[in-house]
Amino acid sequence: MSQKAPDKLRFAAMAVDVVLFAVVDGKLSVLLGEVNRPPYYTNIEAFIGGLIFANETAEMALERHIRSKAELKKAYTEQLYTFSEIERDPRNRVISISYLGLVRPDALKQELCEGLRWCEVKKLPKLAYDHDEMFKVAISRLKGKISYTNIAQYLLPKEFTLSELQAVYELILGKEVDKRNFRKKIIALDMVVETGEMQQGVKNRPAALYRFTSEKLTELPLLI
Amino acid sequence: MSQKAPDKLRFAAMAVDVVLFAVVDGKLSVLLGEVNRPPYYTNIEAFIGGLIFANETAEMALERHIRSKAELKKAYTEQLYTFSEIERDPRNRVISISYLGLVRPDALKQELCEGLRWCEVKKLPKLAYDHDEMFKVAISRLKGKISYTNIAQYLLPKEFTLSELQAVYELILGKEVDKRNFRKKIIALDMVVETGEMQQGVKNRPAALYRFTSEKLTELPLLI
DNA sequence: GCAAAAGTGTTAGGTATACACCCATGC
DNA sequence: GCATGGGTGTATACCTAACACTTTTGC
Structure with missing residues (x-):
């Protein structure tokens, strides 16, 4: 079993933070929590997260914080970037491993904890710590990956219509795409397949319902 | 100034590790250092790196370790991934922020420190810690980025021939590309420009010498 | 003049884009 | 029957991929 390193090398606490995206009321949104740490941060919000404990990996801490704060069990997550600026949290030295997370609409029904809210990305306020920069990294990763992977599935229910899928692409890319060309490409790449069911x-x-052919994140030749 | 967090939250030492790539004798290579930490690791190598000190960011520690170990001042680096498995170093709990680094051939003239060597990527031995996985992340990032950015410049001298540039692409992608088509695309994208000088x-x-039009990492519409 | 790498165009096939109308359902 | 979103095909422009010979230099 690992021991602790000498005290002077253990100068920092470790944290995880997650930029959780979901489509809420047809708008691309992120989950924000209130921060209240006078004198530095009052009346301000930040992404959710928290400390890593000694018996945890970053991923274990991430899952714990997501479950405890939002009761969102099966969010897709991937590591984004580690922030280590000395003064990023003026109270203590904290190094934060940030994550990108995507939440399916099914999981949104649960009540959010006090102090949390889904905020449309177009109306993001100024955030605490270095979370403005964290958001930039996250949205840029998401925009990039939607164009060459099937990551969009983690923002949709397991069965969806092609119009719903297209709407996710348009929200993230921030532009409209042609319906016929979109369908041709998505289907030609075998990214989705008809379930045989229809909307009720x-x-x-x-509309016909589709599902993704792979439940895992998959790279595709090229997309949009 | 930041204070230390309570002791029990400071369970881990922080480290940086860097997968430094260079083209050595026409072969894509990475820099390895000997590891000698009985009883767990003897007669084994790993990427270079070391601890972060209390007054440093990860990037500052990275630069310090690269300079001290290899006297390579101006390597291009970018953050890759943070490894936090509890037993990744069986002696102490160490969380490592890994980096991808690229070294231009000009910088290779300097003597390497004792215990360091450039190892062809095709002949990589089994590495210490989780550095096998670290290598996979690094080579995958490099392969991805060479196709849609001008990152190849950081493996070349400031002035180079188109054949040298093509060779870097072929080494990293692991396949041959057509000379005429390669030149057409590279030039059409304004990625490089003739210096007016010729090889001596x-x-x-x-051959005519070229340089990159931007010294910064730039994304391009699409490449190869 | 010979060896070695530099340099250069064309064609065919495939992919991306632009674009407009009819269809099925609930009310 | 009307409002709403679902669903479909074609023509053109562009881009990609395949391919071979001439040129310049040093020796």
């Missing part, structure tokens, strides 16, 4: 209880022509 | 003292037709 809509007041217009019901 | 070669025993065949001298």
